[in-house]
Amino acid sequence: MELKKGSIYTPRSGKKGPVKFVCICAHPDDCEIMAIDGIQRGYRASKYTFTCVVTTDGADAERAGRYIKMEDKRMVNIMMNEQKKAANIGRYHSVYFMNYTSEETRDQENEDIVNEYVEIIKELKPRVIYTHSILDRHPTHVAVAIKVINAIRTMKKGDQPKVLYGCESERNLDWLDPAKVVTFDVSKNMRLQRQLIACHKSSNASRDYINACIGRRLVNAVFNRDEKKKTAKLTTKAINMTTLLRRKEFPIKRYAMSFVDDLYTEINDMMDRTL
Numbered sequence: 001m002e003l004k005k006g007s008i009y010t011p012r013s014g015k016k017g018p019v020k021f022v023c024i025c026a027h028p029d030d031c032e033i034m035a036i037d038g039i040q041r042g043y044r045a046s047k048y049t050f051t052c053v054v055t056t057d058g059a060d061a062e063r064a065g066r067y068i069k070m071e072d073k074r075m076v077n078i079m080m081n082e083q084k085k086a087a088n089i090g091r092y093h094s095v096y097f098m099n100y101t102s103e104e105t106r107d108q109e110n111e112d113i114v115n116e117y118v119e120i121i122k123e124l125k126p127r128v129i130y131t132h133s134i135l136d137r138h139p140t141h142v143a144v145a146i147k148v149i150n151a152i153r154t155m156k157k158g159d160q161p162k163v164l165y166g167c168e169s170e171r172n173l174d175w176l177d178p179a180k181v182v183t184f185d186v187s188k189n190m191r192l193q194r195q196l197i198a199c200h201k202s203s204n205a206s207r208d209y210i211n212a213c214i215g216r217r218l219v220n221a222v223f224n225r226d227e228k229k230k231t232a233k234l235t236t237k238a239i240n241m242t243t244l245l246r247r248k249e250f251p252i253k254r255y256a257m258s259f260v261d262d263l264y265t266e267i268n269d270m271m272d273r274t275l
Contacts, residue, residue: 001123004116006099011088019093020048022126022161024117026105026144028058028079028097029203032086032196033213034167035130037184037236039090039196044188049093051124054083055113055144057099065205078202086199090192096120106143117151126161133166133173133239134256141169146252149241153248160245165238173237174220177262182240183226186217187233193217 001008021042023035031052032039042050058079059072067075080097087095104110121129131148132141145166152160165182173181186193197210204210217234224235244255 001119003096003098004112006097009084009087009095009097011084011092011094013088013091014093015042015049015091017047017049017093019051019124020045020127021050021130022053022121022124022128023050023130024053024055024120024144024148026055026102026132026138026140027061028054028056028083029061029200029209030054030132030141030169031083032090032193032200033209034132034169034236036186036193036196036217037238038128038130039092040186040188040192042093043091043192050090051093051096051126052083052087053096053098053117053120055098055100056102056105056140057097060102061202062206063202067202067205070202075202079200082200082202086196089195089199102140105140105147108143114147114151114154117148118155121152121155121161122159125159128163128165129161130165130167130238131241132169133171134241134252135166135173135239135259136168136170138170145241149244149252152245162242164241164245166241167238168216168236172216173239174223175263176237176239176259177266178225180239180259180262182238183220183224183229183232184236184238185229185232185234186236187221190214190234193234 021038023031023038025031038050057076059076063070132145134145136142194210197213217236220235221232229235
């Protein structure tokens with residue numbers, strides 16, 4: 001297929017075979033932060049591969065150091081090349097650069113992105129999609145998650161992925177009811193994890209994402225309450241948003257607020273028991 005505004009990149013080291021795992025993210029530096037579970041699965045698998053779909057061009061990325069005065073056009077090229085480098089190291093099947101602006105992505109009336117998500121998903125036919133959590137604090141991240149949900153809702157059940165995960169990124173998910181959070185054991189190959197995040201030099205010039213991401217995965221594992229993952233050294237978290245695909249009329253906002261209601265109930269009950 002041809003993207004309306006963007007391009008498709010096939011890494012030199014790209015693996016062949018069907019794409020089972022796909023990450024649909026907002027920015028060129030999001031995938032390696034939020035979808036390491038899918039990246040690792042694709043990296044290790046002999047029959048399946050991983051693909052990254054980047055929605056925005058990264059023009060409004062935070063800048064620091066030698067990038068602080070970088071013009072938008074050059075910044076877009078730098079971030080694209082950084083994502084390509086990560087794709088080569090991670091042996092991705094492909095990277096779809098959609099090249100929309102953040103403003104276009106946050107536009108609730110923009111159906112172009114939704115329609116393009118549908119075409120990409122139909123072409124790749126993934127079983128698992130990782131996207132942003134609808135509980136995230138970044139508005140572009142949430143906009144992408146909602147558009148992904150809306151896109152899949154328009155598809156026939158046979159064309160839909162089996163699972164849709166909303167991954168932690170700008171907001172941690174350690175406050176969720178353990179029964180309602182999915183924990184991924186990503187303990188293997190820490191070197192690969194560091195290499196992937198280190199590819200995004202322009203982002204790391206602003207913040208130390210390498211140590212922050214590895215640190216969060218370590219913290220998740222140490223304070224983990226999932227008995228099945230109690231021996232894990234590094235874990236990431238997500239919410240299973242598949243129910244929003246099967247129940248097409250269920251309001252997304254109501255679903256999101258149910259997690260807040262659970263937290264309120266948990267704290268309220270704790271206070272009642274201890275005061």
